[in-house]
Amino acid sequence: MTFQLETASNPKGLRRIAIEPVSRVEGHGKVTLLLDDAGDVQQVRLHIVEFRGFEKFIQGRPYWEVPVMVQRLCGICPVSHHLAASKAMDRIVGALPLSRSAEKLRRLMHYGQMLQSHALHFFHLSSPDLLFGFGSDVAKRNIVGVAQAYPEIAVQGVKLRKFGQEAIRVTSGKRVHGTGSIPGGINKHLTVDERDTLKKDADQMVTWSQGAVDLIHKLALDGGEEFREFGHFESKMMSLVRPEDGALDFYGGVLRGRNADGSILFDGVSDQKYHDLIREEVKSWSYMKFPYLISEGKEDGWYKVGPLARVQNCDFIPSPLAEAERKTFIAARGGGVWHSPLAYHWARMIEMLHSAEVIRDLLDDPDLMEGELTRHGVRASEGVGIIEAPRGTLIHHYQVGHDDLVTMCNLIVSTTHNNQPMNEAVRRVARRYLNGRTITEGLLNHIEVAIRCFDPCLSCATHALGKMPLIVELIDADGTLVDKMVKND
Numbered sequence: 001m002t003f004q005l006e007t008a009s010n011p012k013g014l015r016r017i018a019i020e021p022v023s024r025v026e027g028h029g030k031v032t033l034l035l036d037d038a039g040d041v042q043q044v045r046l047h048i049v050e051f052r053g054f055e056k057f058i059q060g061r062p063y064w065e066v067p068v069m070v071q072r073l074c075g076i077c078p079v080s081h082h083l084a085a086s087k088a089m090d091r092i093v094g095a096l097p098l099s100r101s102a103e104k105l106r107r108l109m110h111y112g113q114m115l116q117s118h119a120l121h122f123f124h125l126s127s128p129d130l131l132f133g134f135g136s137d138v139a140k141r142n143i144v145g146v147a148q149a150y151p152e153i154a155v156q157g158v159k160l161r162k163f164g165q166e167a168i169r170v171t172s173g174k175r176v177h178g179t180g181s182i183p184g185g186i187n188k189h190l191t192v193d194e195r196d197t198l199k200k201d202a203d204q205m206v207t208w209s210q211g212a213v214d215l216i217h218k219l220a221l222d223g224g225e226e227f228r229e230f231g232h233f234e235s236k237m238m239s240l241v242r243p244e245d246g247a248l249d250f251y252g253g254v255l256r257g258r259n260a261d262g263s264i265l266f267d268g269v270s271d272q273k274y275h276d277l278i279r280e281e282v283k284s285w286s287y288m289k290f291p292y293l294i295s296e297g298k299e300d301g302w303y304k305v306g307p308l309a310r311v312q313n314c315d316f317i318p319s320p321l322a323e324a325e326r327k328t329f330i331a332a333r334g335g336g337v338w339h340s341p342l343a344y345h346w347a348r349m350i351e352m353l354h355s356a357e358v359i360r361d362l363l364d365d366p367d368l369m370e371g372e373l374t375r376h377g378v379r380a381s382e383g384v385g386i387i388e389a390p391r392g393t394l395i396h397h398y399q400v401g402h403d404d405l406v407t408m409c410n411l412i413v414s415t416t417h418n419n420q421p422m423n424e425a426v427r428r429v430a431r432r433y434l435n436g437r438t439i440t441e442g443l444l445n446h447i448e449v450a451i452r453c454f455d456p457c458l459s460c461a462t463h464a465l466g467k468m469p470l471i472v473e474l475i476d477a478d479g480t481l482v483d484k485m486v487k488n489d
Contacts, residue, residue, distance in 0.1 A: 030046075066089060085398075101367045107358070118348050156211065209355075228340050231425040237305070278294065311347040392415075
């Protein structure tokens with residue numbers, strides 16, 4: 001069950017509806033809506049109900065442990081944290097520039113992560129809404145239903161994700177929580193067998209990724225105005241771009257920001273200077289912070305990150321098939337800026353295609369199998385590592401003492417950047433689809449659809465101390481609590 005109807009009134013006399021937990025996302029969160037007597041939505045909030053602790057307990061640990069420790073933030077995108085922390089520690093050990101082999105192996109690992117994560121989100125978590133409809137039968141609106149109705153699509157989704165996980169395994173040692181990236185480089189080359197195993201399927205992955213782009217393009221055309229306007233709101237956007245030419249680059253680059261109309265807000269900002277751009281606000285009703293651009297202020301300075309920002313913020317995508325699809329994507333908005341949350345899915349599949357192309361081409365590079373793996377230079381006391389994770393810009397910032405122990409850690413994860421945009425999206429959707437209507441599961445799923453567009457990783461953004469309880473409540477037709485069970489094990 002994905003939502004609870006709560007009849008308990010708040011001090012203002014508004015009826016409260018809670019969607020708890022939000023389904024088909026990574027991590028634990030809920031949405032609360034307050035409705036007046038006419039059934040109109042007065043307030044909507046996305047709550048992150050887990051407490052975040054990684055920034056504190058990482059302090060006092062040796063710096064070389066950090067890339068392995070912080071990836072425990074998540075089981076879905078551990079590679080992103082593994083590499084962002086490694087990039088920060090590269091500065092601590094004075095390892096820049098990395099060797100050719102180390103950077104290319106890390107890129108292979110990272111683009112494998114992008115491919116597998118995008119495939120998981122699109123095919124397993126979001127395709128049921130897109131293929132069956134937001135208000136369709138909940139019993140069918142899941143990956144099992146997709147496998148029954150569209151078996152070829154489901155199989156391709158599974159195999160695309162498996163391929164990405166194999167790229168991670170051969171570079172990091174394991175599909176989840178590997179140890180391949182270390183301060184100053186990486187700890188292993190690819191073997192010939194590992195390279196050949198990936199090469200055998202690489203062309204097929206590109207073909208299937210192209211098919212996924214074609215699928216979401218068709219769904220966007222079929223969706224018409226609803227696809228373009230669902231949860232629509234305008235905002236600034238931010239991502240990394242390649243410094244020399246503004247190309248899309250998931251592994252590194254400089255920070256660029258655009259206004260809602262597409263004009264450049266800032267450009268060429270070093271990753272080491274992110275704190276000159278961004279501050280984080282705390283609000284009482286969520287454990288997740290609200291970042292904003294200092295120059296724009298708390299009220300107007302929030303922005304979106306992730307595929308929708310990256311595909312529109314870059315000047316081009318440096319792989320031919322994905323670049324052609326980027327141009328089609330931009331043209332579909334008449335040259336304007338896409339702000340619809342559903343457009344995240346289209347941009348995400350373009351990025352998956354790009355990842356497949358990059359992996360295929362990287363596998364022909366001999367540096368993956370030979371060459372220098374690690375470097376060290378002049379020791380530093382502070383380092384920032386920024387990477388474009390599947391969900392958006394990921395920032396790791398550390399300070400290390402003379403005793404090699406971490407003294408400060410600040411993490412701004414992709415979902416945290418998107419906190420305010422997600423809240424804006426659910427407000428727009430709630431007022432468009434719920435005002436004055438009898439509330440049903442299908443209507444409330446529209447709220448969850450808006451959240452899923454951002455592919456949030458709530459377990460990355462906040463972290464529980466202890467174990468999350470399982471609470472089951474039995475409520476009768478009058479709203480009276482009949483029975484309640486709590487399991488804390």
